[in-house]
Amino acid sequence: MSVAEKVQGVPPAVDAPRRRGRVTDEHGKRVRVWELALRYVLLLAVLALTVGPFLWQLSTSLKGPTEDIFSSPPKFLPGDPTLHNYERVADTIPVWDYALNSLKVATANVVTNCVGAALAGYALARLRYRGRRVATLVFILAMLVPVEGIIIAQFTTMRELGLNNTLVGVVLPGCIGAMNVLLMRNAFLNLPYEIEEAAFVDGANAWQRFLRIALPSVKGTLAVVAIFAFMGAWDDFLWPLIVLSDPEKFTLTIGLNYLHGTFANDERLVAAGTVIAVAPLIALFACLQRYFFRGVGEGAVKG
Amino acid sequence: MGVFILYPFVSTVVNAFTDRRTLIPGEFVGLANFRELLHDEMFWIGLRNSTLYVVGVVPALVLLPLLLALLVQKNIPGIAFFRSAFYTPVVASIVVVGLIWVWLLDERGLVNSLLETVGVGRVGFLSDQWLLLLSAMTVTVWKGLGYYMIIYLAALANVPRELHEAAAVDGAGAVRRFLTVTVPAVRSTMVLVGALSSVAAFKVFSEVYLMAGPDGGPAGEDTTLVMLVQRTGTGLTGRVGYASAISVVVFVVTVALMLLVLRADRKEDA
Amino acid sequence: MRIPRRALAAAVVALVLPLSACGSGSDDSGSTDASGKVEGDITFQTWNLRANFKPYFEGLVADFEKKYPGTHVKWVDQPAEGYADKISADAAGGTLPDVVNVSPDLVAPLAKAGLALDLDKAAAKYKKEYLPGAWASHEIPGMEGTYAFPWYLNTGPLFYNKSLFKEAGLDASKPPKTYDELFDSALELADKSDGEVATLANVPTIEDFGRYGVELMNEEGTGFAFNDAKGVELLTKYKELFDAKALDPQALTATPESSGKKFLTGAVAMNPGSALDLGNFKKQAPNLYKNIGITDQITSTGKVNMYVMGVMVNARTKQKPAAVAFAHFVTDAQNQMSFAKKVAIFPSTAGSLDDPYFTEQDGTDETRVRIAAAKSLTNAVNYTPVLFSEQMKTELRNNVAKALQGKSSPKEALDNAVKACDRLLRQQG
DSSP: OOHHHHHHOOOOOOSSOGGGOSOOOTTSOOOOHHHHHHHHHHHHHHHHHHHHHHHHHHHHHHOOTTSOSSOSSOOOSOSSOOSHHHHHHHHHSOHHHHHHHHHHHHHHHHHHHHHHHHHHHHHHHTOOOTTHHHHHHHHHHHHHSOGGGTHHHHHHHHHHTTOTTSHHHHHGGGSSOHHHHHHHHHHHHHSOHHHHHHHHHTTOOHHHIIIIIIHHHTHHHHHHHHHHHHHHHHHOOHHHHHHOOOGGGOOHHHHHHHHHHHOTTOHHHHHHHHHHHHHHHHHHHHHHHHHHHHHHHTTGGGO | OHHHHHHHHHHHHHHTTBOOOSSSOOOBOTTHHHHHHHHOHHHHHHHHHHHHHHHHHHHHHHHHHHHHHHHHHSOOTTHHHHHHHHHHHHHSOHHHHHHHHHHHHSTTSHHHHHHHHTTOOOOOTTTSHHHHHHHHHHHHHHHHHHHHHHHHHHHHTTSOHHHHHHHHHTTOOHHHHIIIIIHHHTHHHHHHHHHHHHHHHHTOOHHHHHHHTTTTSGGGTTOOHHHHHHHHHSSTTOOHHHHHHHHHHHHHHHHHHHHHHHHHHHHHHO | OOHHHHHHHHHHHHHHHHHHHTTTOSSOOSOOOOOSOOOEEEEEEEESOHHHHHHHHHHHHHHHHHHSTTEEEEEEEEOSTTHHHHHHHHHHHTOOOSEEEEOHHHHHHHHHTTOBOOHHHHSGGGGGGBOHHHHHTTBOTTSOSBOSEEEEEEOOOEEEEHHHHHHTTOOTTSOOOSHHHHHHHHHHHHHHTTTSOBSBOSOOOHHHHHHHTOOOBOTTSSSBOTTSHHHHHHHHHHHHHHHTTSBOTTGGGOOHHHHHHHHHTTSBSEEEOOHHHHHHHHHHOHHHHHTEEEEOOOOSSSOOBOEEEEEEEBTTOSOHHHHHHHHHHHHSHHHHHHHHTTSSOBOOBTTGGGSGGGTOOOSOHHHHHHHHHHHHHTTOBOOSOTTOOHHHHHHHHHHHHHHHHTSSOHHHHHHHHHHHHHHHHHHTO
16 A cells, blocks of 8 residues: 555655755856846736735725725725724624634644644654554545534534533644644655664664654744644634534634624625634734745655 | 544444434445435536546646746745745635635626726626636635645755756757756656645535535536535434445545556656 | 554444434433423523624523523524534534524424424413414424424515616506516516516525415425426426526526625616615615615415524423523513514514504604515415425425526426425435
8 A cells, every 4th residue: 555655745855955945046047137027027917816816805895885896997995995894893793802712722723733743743754663554544544534524423522522612622623633744744754864863873762852853853844734723723614613602712713604694795894804814824824934935845745 | 633533534434334314323224325326416416526626626736836836936036925925825714715706706896897897798707507616616726826836846946956957058948948857857746736636626615615605506516526415414404324425435536536646657657 | 652443442432422322312201391490500592693683682681580580591692604503513412502593494303303392292381472373383294292482583575676667668666466477577677678687586495386376295294295287387487587587697596695786786676685675775775775666575375475483492401491481581572572673573472563563654664664574474474394404495496497497397307306305304204
């Protein structure tokens, strides 16, 4: 069975310096002006496509009640920008309380995933024991099950554990994502084994090797896992809805659903809600992006 | 932790052979669910759409992110900003992305306003069976671009620059260099992206659900297999057993898809 | 670190648990006796009402706790989306709240699983306080008993765009009343506007079949019957409208929001709604508001459709007397009346609709709509069969769409829909 081995898909290590990450052009030929211009034109075009929709949403959310949002040709900038729609969101749902709950859940999810995925990933990549391949396979299989069909069974399990209606119950099923474990496994596999071997000869045990040598080398991958874990927890709707019963424990996505369910016709309000939902993620990513792109250099996202 | 990783899988497989419903415990029914699938028209529609999704989305997600990666590979001023910006659609939640695109493609949304301004007239992106599927695919590609771009970026870092230079000295143009140097060098990554994106595409749910609605577009013609799992298996009258049988099919096909892509790769290697 | 084997064992245990945990479904051991002291803590769950009516429900809970010292009511509200999933999980997990806001189609499976209290036994003394039709709406075919207190009723007028009617040369003061008149006007409108103006934005639903006079189920409640000649006739007519663009070409993917928008922009001439919508028209489409026509729902039976909301009591509640008392309190005449004054809904309690609030005009359109609706409620029918599940609605919608697209004949489409719904009905157990 080679799925496990192939999924990681790490291309055979080329002799290129791994730690340098991306190719730079510092010592290369000078870039011609027209080529540079063409590059920037293309970059800006793609930028418009990827970021444009978000800006349009932001613009819609800032338009006042008197402004026509359906006009043709469209008006890209609000004529009279107002935060009124955001106030209305806050009036309708306790948006800050919900955001705080989401933050708690997402933070917990980041911590458990970073710790759990690092440990499990290391175990899969480095420790020798029987059934290692089976264990890897299990994580891959877990990624393939559509969650929509099993949510009630998960809830009954949570209920047996007495964790329904708690934020812990929200965190638990996603606490160690299979995808994240595989990411960490690949990152550890990509580390040159020789260093650890040297430490092994020096008498360091598995735990010491993990903490002192392996872990510091995969910081970038950890940043990737952190972002994935935060995103996953912040965005989830159905599971928190099912686990939680108390309104004071609701997360932001549930709260935003009240908006959509109650004011589906009000594009401005829904737009304001989506901006509130997406802004923290973009902010988080902006902060972590340096580590993130370094993680990419480690080959983390390759599988 | 095994409870949450293995349990869903085992429970789905076991349920697939029962007639379990949401509030009624199931009895073993053998292969009855699978026999019913063969005669369920909606199942075949779902299989068709999930397959179409793979066919439509995977080539775009194998090729476009590679071109994008080549574009942002060179360290020119401001490139870090562009790289991050191209990644934002990946970071945003699919629900938000769905809301944004439904609003963009609305009959009176931005895209149609623009089309009308340039004289094309309005297009029913969200009402025609095929356009709906195409719109959902567009969203999937849009959201996946940044993710796979990163994967390629990492792979391109490993391509020795000397190869490019040698080819350039030989007088090869940009297109030739792309085909003769870049593509062979990142081929195994392309295979990996193909495998990952085809599995994800076959399991598509959110994009189509959000854009075509819970019914799956006109006459349910845009239903995908996982949407069918959700529709038949949830709610107070959900048929958990039957939905599990569909899940098992989805599962088997994704494993097969993955093996197929990877096997094709190995044959070329040999 | 032998994950697999241990995990497998855990998974098998976890797998067996839920299968057996909800095994004792219908042979509920709890008594239906609700006499006893009203006291203790109960939980009350509503369906997407917090965003607009928080003060009302907080006041309601406070009043109840004052009336019955020693009780404590915890109010929780769930968003619109995923409500059935939420209730399903709670029902399967044994965490259903004591008092739950439900609709008839949600009650049916819960009652069959023995989770809804039979009020004919536990609260028979309150029965006479409600409109007979409303009380009966939570009876389940094939079962004895009534499984929820009727709460608010909803019915709405049909709005139409007078200027579109005039432009087509139709008499704007005489809107269609029956389906036959509707079909004639719709074809006329489409013809005069070259297919630019559709009259309807939605495909026929099960309520339309009911209002057209189609028998929806057989008398025993064991099978569906809307594929009879009359049903086929209705669908054939809709197909004609669809081909003539008198039924909006996008009707197949319409949602209530999208059809509302179409009406606002004048692309569609008629749209069902409620008194709430008037304010929306005034704000978003002042031109339309000036030309708004208000008429009764189209019906060929003379009886309009109404929606019923219910309040059910969890059969396994630990505080049966308090839960029954609270469910009754929420739905009693006084509290329904004050709720009705907050929002465009109608009380299901006997006599409430005779209140001046529902009978005396004050010159505003809102009041006119309210009074007309209240009047039509006296013989309104909840056409949607209690046993008509979400999955069945999807089957009907998809088959209707196929007929409209011409992929199957109306007869075939309805035969298929009935066959699929019958199968789903049998599988509900």
